[in-house]
Amino acid sequence: MAFEGLTERLQKAMEKLRRKPKVTEADLRETMREIRLALLEADVNFAVVKDFVKKVREQAAGAEVLKGLNPAQQIVKIVNVQLTELMGEEAVPLNKAAHIPTVIMMVGLQGAGKTTTAGKLALRLKNENHARPLFIAADVYRPAAITQLQQVAAQIDVPVFEKGTDEDPVEIVRQGMEVAKQNHNDYVIIDTAGRLQIDEQLMDELANIKELVHPDEILLVIDAMTGQNAVNTAQGFDDKLDITGVVLTKLDGDTRGGAAMSIRAVTGKPIKFVGEGEKMEDLDVFHPDRMASRILGMGDMMTLIEKAQKNFDEEQAQETMDKMRENTFDYNDFLAQMDQVTKMGPLENILKMMPGMANNPALKNVNLDPKQFAHIRAIVLSMTPEERENPDLMNPSRRRRLAAGSGRPIVEVNRMIKQFNQMRKMMKQVTNGNMSGMQNLFGGQMPGGKMGQMAMNRMARKMKKDKAKRIKKLRKLRKKH
Template identity: 80%
Template sequence: MAFEGLTQRLQDTMAKLRRKPKVTEADLNETMRDIRLALLEADVNFKVVKDFVKQVRTRAAGAEVLKGLNPAQQIVKIVNEELTKMMGEEAVDLNKSEKIPTIIMMAGLQGAGKTTTAGKLALKLKNDQNARPMFIAADIYRPAAIDQLEQVAESIDVPVFQLGTDVDPVEIVRQGLEQARDQHNDYVIIDTAGRLQIDEKLMDELANIKKLADPDEILLVVDAMTGQNAVETAQGFNDKLDITGVVLTKLDGDTRGGAALSIRAVTGKPIKFVGQGEKMDDLDVFHPDRMASRILGMGDMLTLIEKAQKDFDEEQAQKTVEKMRENSFDFNDFLDQMSQVQKMGSMEDIMKMIPGMANNPALKNANIDPKDMEHIKAIVYSMTPEERENPDVLNPSRRRRLAAGAGRPVVEVNRMIKQFNQMKKMMKQVSNGNMSGMENLMGGNMPGGGSKLSGLAMKRMSRQMKKNKKKRMKKNKKRR
């Protein structure tokens, strides 16, 4: 994740603060210095850092905080709120036209991932809104740019309008929009040309396309790995085009993350989406509050819930819950669950979304290797149908046979079976409504001791789950 270094530094700072029985003015000064250094090392814009630290200090220096109950927890809460404010406070939806098509103009420098992002956005619109998007290929300069767009479009079954490389881009856009209106496409996504750097020729062309198309959205695609250059790029494009939003790509790369924290504060324009992977469905709405929580190691349960709702088969999930209640969950069900969990991404990233787990020393020391999942599968595949359905028959001789069949040590087989039994026991408790263990985990490991913060997180989770359920019911009603 992009904020790995920043997250670690801030978590260490907050942990040091929480260990103090009371927080003095000197402790606050030290904390502010550590936060400032952490943000600067993460490549956050200097002025943004200065304003952020000043705001946190002003709020935290009050007597009601330092002399109040659990001041460390209150300071963590203030830092969380100010981080959220720095990144924009809340998610911002795409602008939508009152009449079709809604026109989205993609802009950005070469190599930022503009064409791929256009494809991801089109797929998201198809999946989330059942929309009928169309691409316009307006990049006539970069070698194979049109071919790349057509390959992306073919993979997600979206049409492309193109007139080759010998026609002026403005004319291509004009004719493309006419076709989109004739075909009643909901969205038009214009893939424009990029350059290695901002220049007048590029900006004049983009300005002419903007004048003709009058887009509802001008989304600037920015590579998060370029650090402060990303902020300068955003500023340059915003000055010339008055962009409506930013898409931050390669947020899963080896980057210090400062660009994400700085762009909103410097340009005043929201980050609307983030790309965090190479798959076509790896485009997420940017939620400043959730990102702030993840940076501080407080988890991101809402995103985890949404991922689960998107990737899990609800009917299968219900059957699994019934099996847990009946205590009949077996290795066949375990394999199904593993496959569904793997769809959601790496186990390490999933664990970090659970409140308390990002700060959990056991997780920090654990190297969660994707190969481990495959080793577990190999052990289960080595079982007979009887052993999968009735794990209690797995005596020592059978376990030795499983180890030989999977090519793994016996100790690994024993550990896996032990973990399965522990998980089965925990899942049965949760399915029967006994949440005390989970509540202790979420409350005890949250920054600042967590009871108030985790309570708030649980309320937000509950509201979001109800909202998502209503959306699904509404969508199903429309389909009927």
């Protein structure tokens, strides 16, 4: 996961500070040193680190901070604000043309993931804007580049304009734009050629395409795992093309994540999207404030909620909540919920969005192997319809039959049933506003200490309010009828 190493080091530095009854100038210097080393190890640009540490030190060195209440918390707040500012303060939306089509030009080096990102972006535009995008295949040099674009386009049902590999890319783009106007496509995404490194021939071609279509967006696609080279690449493309934004790919594969923290500061251009997975749905808007919160181990509840809203059916979710409250949640519901959770992405990433869970020891003891979902599914599907609807029927002989039917050891079947029963009990308590169930899940410790407990308490209060609203609504309906 991105920033994992940085998060761990920053959390340790802040934890040392929290344990101090009184924070001195010497403590502050030591913390600043830890922060500087953590950022450098995360592959953040040296000049950016120097400027960042200087700003934090200047704000934290004041007598009001060191002598005030909870100086450690105030320093964490300062670091959070500065991290957010460093990465751009707020999310920057895509530019949109006054008249269709909006033209998006995808640029970048070979292997950065331009074509796949173009597909992810087109799918996002289709799902969220009900758009009718068109791809223009302008990479005539890389073997099978057009075929790859066609395969990506077929997955998401988007047309591709291509003229093979013998025509000039600028001419292909000109003809593609004519087709887009005839077909009233509201977005045109141009998949341009890349190189192993920046060269004059590539830049001249891209500049000619830019001159022809005057794109509304020039998105530079960068592989986050290239570290400092990502910043150099961004500078090179920006100098020649004046890019409008950056898309960082493979952010989930880089535990350092320094590129995300350096690009905005060095180029002044915003990171608009990040890719954190291989599926076509795995493209997220880059929110600097949420990313700063994740880096400091404070979770990212807003992104988690948005993912849930995208993947969960609201009516089904409400029905499941009612079943949990009434303790009638069964294995059919469990299977449906598991399917919806897996759509949100890797379970490890989902858990780490919860406050305090980024490097929580509780996670290290949890088996997050995706194959476990397949094993659980096999066990549940080996049950009879009656057993799925009535979890209390699971006696030893039935469990042995499940083990034989699913091809899983009896120990695994017993563990799954035990976990299901614990989860059912815990969720009944949580949906009724009793957070002790959540405490039991983490061995008496709420995730993230005080911060996690506050977040969970807020969640509990919201659940109570929602419950009160539903009761009020029901009473009104009853009066009417």
